[in-house]
Amino acid sequence: MKRRNKLALVAGISAMALSLAACSSDDETPATDTGTDDTAVATEDCNVGIAMPTRSLERWINDGEGLKSRLEADGCTVDLQYADNETDQQISQLQNMIANGSNVLVIAAIDGTTLGPVLETAGDAGATVIAYDRLILESPNVDYYATFDNYSVGTLQGEFIEAELGLADGEGPYNFEPFAGSPDDNNARFFFAGAWDVLSQYVDSGQLVVPSGKAPATVDDWQSIGILGWGSDDAQAEMDNRLASFYAGGEKVDVVLSPNDSLAQGISQSLQLAGYTADDFPILTGQDGDKASVANILNGVQSMTVWKDTRLLGERVEAMVLSILAGEEPEVNDTTTYDNGIKVVPSYLITPEVVTADTVESKLIDSGFLKAEDVGL
Numbered sequence: 001m002k003r004r005n006k007l008a009l010v011a012g013i014s015a016m017a018l019s020l021a022a023c024s025s026d027d028e029t030p031a032t033d034t035g036t037d038d039t040a041v042a043t044e045d046c047n048v049g050i051a052m053p054t055r056s057l058e059r060w061i062n063d064g065e066g067l068k069s070r071l072e073a074d075g076c077t078v079d080l081q082y083a084d085n086e087t088d089q090q091i092s093q094l095q096n097m098i099a100n101g102s103n104v105l106v107i108a109a110i111d112g113t114t115l116g117p118v119l120e121t122a123g124d125a126g127a128t129v130i131a132y133d134r135l136i137l138e139s140p141n142v143d144y145y146a147t148f149d150n151y152s153v154g155t156l157q158g159e160f161i162e163a164e165l166g167l168a169d170g171e172g173p174y175n176f177e178p179f180a181g182s183p184d185d186n187n188a189r190f191f192f193a194g195a196w197d198v199l200s201q202y203v204d205s206g207q208l209v210v211p212s213g214k215a216p217a218t219v220d221d222w223q224s225i226g227i228l229g230w231g232s233d234d235a236q237a238e239m240d241n242r243l244a245s246f247y248a249g250g251e252k253v254d255v256v257l258s259p260n261d262s263l264a265q266g267i268s269q270s271l272q273l274a275g276y277t278a279d280d281f282p283i284l285t286g287q288d289g290d291k292a293s294v295a296n297i298l299n300g301v302q303s304m305t306v307w308k309d310t311r312l313l314g315e316r317v318e319a320m321v322l323s324i325l326a327g328e329e330p331e332v333n334d335t336t337t338y339d340n341g342i343k344v345v346p347s348y349l350i351t352p353e354v355v356t357a358d359t360v361e362s363k364l365i366d367s368g369f370l371k372a373e374d375v376g377l
Contacts, residue, residue, distance in 0.1 A: 045103070045325065046071075046074070046075060046076035046077065046103075046321075046325055047076070047077045047079075047100070047101050047102045047103050047104075048071050048076050048077070048078050048079070048102060048103075048104045048105075048106060048321060049078075049079045049081075049093075049094065049097030049098075049100075049102035049104070049105045049106070050064055050067055050068060050078060050079065050080045050081070050106045050132075051081055051083065051090055051093055051094055051097070051105065051106070051107045051108065051109075052064040052080065052081070052082050052083070052108050052132075053082070053083055053085055053090070053108050053109070053110045053134075054082060054083065054084055054085045054110075055082045055084070056084075056085065057230065057262055057290075058288075058290050058291065058292075059288045059290065059310060060082070060108065062310055063108070063132070063133070063310050063313070063314065064080050064082065065080070066310060066311060066314045067080075067106065067314045067317060067318065068080045070314055070315070070318045071318060071321060074318070074321075074322065076321070079096075079097050079100065079102060081093040081097070083110060085110055085229055086110070087110050087111045087114050090109070090110050090115075091114070091115065091117075091118050094107070094115070094118045094119075094122070095118055095121070098118075098121055098122050098125050098127060102127060103126065103127050103128065103325070104127065104128050104129075104130065104321050104324055104325065105122055105127055105128070105129045105130070106130045106132050106317055106321070107129060107130070107131055107132055107136060108131075108132040108133055108134050109131065109134045109135075109136050110184070111184045112131075112134055112135055112136050112137040112184070112185070112186045112340075113137045113138055113184070115136055115139060116138055116139040116141075119136070119139045119141035119142065120139075120141055122141060123140075123141035128143045128144075128324050129141055129142050129143050129144075130143065130144045130145070130146060130317060130320055130321070131144070131145040131146070131147075131345065132146060132147075132313075132317060133146070133147045133148070133187065133313065134147075134185060134186060134187050135147070135186045135187070135338050135340055135345065136340060136345075137186060137340045137341050138340060138341045138342055139340065139342060140342045140343055142340060142343070142345050143324075143345075143346075144320055144330055144332065144345065144346055144347070144348070145338050145345045145346070145347040145348070146313060146316050146317045146320060146347070146348050147187070147313070147347065147348075147349060147350070148308045148313065148349065148350045148351070148352050149349040149350065149351055149352065150187045150190035150191055150194070151190045151191075151193060151194040151337075152194060152351065152352060153190070153191050153194060153259075153287055153306045153308070153352050154190065154191040154192060154193060154194020154195035154196070154197075154198075154259070155194035155195065155197070155198060156194075156306050156352065156353075156354050157191075157194070157195045157257060157259070157285040157287070157304075157306060158194060158195035158196070158197070158198025158199045158257075159198055160283075160285060160303070160304055160354060161195075161198075161199060161255055161257065161283055161285065162198055162199065162202070164255075164283050164303070165207075165254070165255060165283070167199075167202045167207055167208070170207070171207065172202065172205075172206070172207030172208065172209075173206055173207055173208070173209045174207065174208055174209065174254035174255055175209055175210075175211055175247075175251060175252060175253050175254045175255070176199075176203070176208040176209060176210050176215075176254065176255050176256075176257070177210065177211075177212060177214070177239070177242055177253055177255075177256045177257070178195075178196075178199075178210065178214065178215060178216075178225060178256075178257040179225055179227060179235065179238070179256065179257060179258050179259065179263055179267065180192045180216075180222045180223070180225045180226045180227070180259060181226060181227065181230055181259045181260060181263070182226055182227060182228050182229050182230050183223040183226040183228060184228070185230070188222070188226060188259060189219075189222055191259040191260075191287070192216075192219065192222040192259060193219045193222070195257055195259070195285075196216070196219050196222070197219070199257070200219075203215050208255070211242075211246040211247065211251060212242045212245070212246045214242070227263055230260060230262045230263060231262070231266070232262050232263065232265045232266035232269075233266060234266070235258070235262070235263040235264075235265075235266030235267050235270075236266035236267065236269050236270045237266075237270075239256075239266065239267045239270035239271065240270050240273075240274075243270065243271075243274050247274075252280070252282075253271065253276075253282045254282055254283065255282050255283040255284075256271075256282050256283070256284045256285070257285055258284060258285050258286055259285075259287060260286060260287040260288055261286040261287060261288045261289070261290040261292070261293035261302075261305055262288075262290070263286075264284055264285065264286035264293055264296070264302050264305075265290070265292055265293055265296065265302075267284060268284060268296055268301045268302050271284075271301070272301060276301075277300075278299060278300025278301060279300075281300055281301050281303075283303045284301075284302045284303050285303060285304055285305075285306075286302055286304065286305040286306070287305055287306040287308070287352075288305060288306075288307075288308060289305050289307040289308070289355060289364055289369065289370070290305070291370060291374045291375055293305050294355075294360055294364060294370060294374075294375040295375045295376050297355070297356065297357050297360060298357055298360060298375060298376060298377070299376075300357075303356070304354055304355060304356045305354075305355050306352045306353070306354055306355075307352060307353055307354070307355045307363060307364065307369075308350070308352045309350075309367070309369060311369070312350050313350060316348050316350065319331070320348070330346075330348075331348065332346040332347055332348050333347070333348055333349060334346075334347040334348070334349050335347070337349075360375065360377075361377065365377065
């Protein structure tokens with residue numbers, strides 16, 4: 001373990017860390033208590049830098065602000081920065097955090113392959129690095145990884161399509177258009193792999209037909225259909241092109257695999273402009289529980305979202321930070337899956353779950369994740 005700064009901890013921190021560590025990734029009921037009363041730590045040695053990729057996606061704002069609030073309630077100094085999806089800007093922000101004495105860095109990387117030199121500087125300074133929801137690649141200076149089970153996200157999307165279309169019972173053929181996430185985001189591969197491991201058999205059998213031809217030959221070819229930067233506008237443009245080129249003769253799209261809500265919103269807009277309505281809308285997947293997508297689900301122009309309760313991820317990272325600063329090893333539950341090309345990074349995975357129109361209220365509203373008025377209820 002790297003050299004750690006010593007902390008004077010108030011009574012109660014050990015109990016808190018043990019309590020958080022006891023939370024299973026398989027818990028079905030999301031935690032809704034975001035307070036950390038009576039668990040503050042001494043401030044002078046708790047200096048945490050949080051590097052988030054962008055404010056352009058709702059979830060990163062929620063993640064960054066939520067984690068900052070939790071750690072500040074613990075008495076930590078927190079430097080939260082957003083990098084406008086610019087890798088050079090994120091590197092500069094991390095350099096400043098290190099120079100300003102951050103002894104823990106929590107990083108949601110824009111490009112997981114470009115941070116090696118700045119993380120070497122962090123390691124030389126004795127800082128601990130936690131990769132947040134996106135694995136940082138090709139660096140030995142990544143100590144821990146906290147994320148959701150990203151392969152499971154894709155599996156849930158694939159299984160939803162499989163069940164809705166009756167594919168396991170031999171139904172079909174259906175016109176199918178697959179999308180993948182940003183090629184520079186390591187998570188995007190896991191999302192696609194989870195879905196493709198369910199759905200590729202039906203592409204091979206002819207039950208799912210891809211008129212555009214944009215069906216990767218293997219999981220390893222997922223980047224060929226990736227949307228750089230997870231842009232809604234780019235996803236809309238890509239769907240527009242597919243509709244104009246391959247569905248101009250009256251053919252109908254039956255199902256679209258979208259790895260997240262940002263892409264789903266663009267795809268949904270394209271389909272609506274092409275004349276699809278809630279009465280004949282294709283099955284369309286998503287992920288994150290964004291307000292706009294949840295509203296679309298309720299309006300029948302998106303089918304589902306895979307909900308990742310980011311409050312749980314914030315709690316887990318908070319527990320990791322407190323354990324690190326107390327000189328303890330954070331709890332992890334996966335030590336085999338996430339190889340960054342240099343090392344297998346000890347990880348903690350949280351289980352996501354499917355939300356449909358029938359469960360928006362019980363899962364998202366009643367838990368306090370969203371307000372009813374946010375989604376038109």
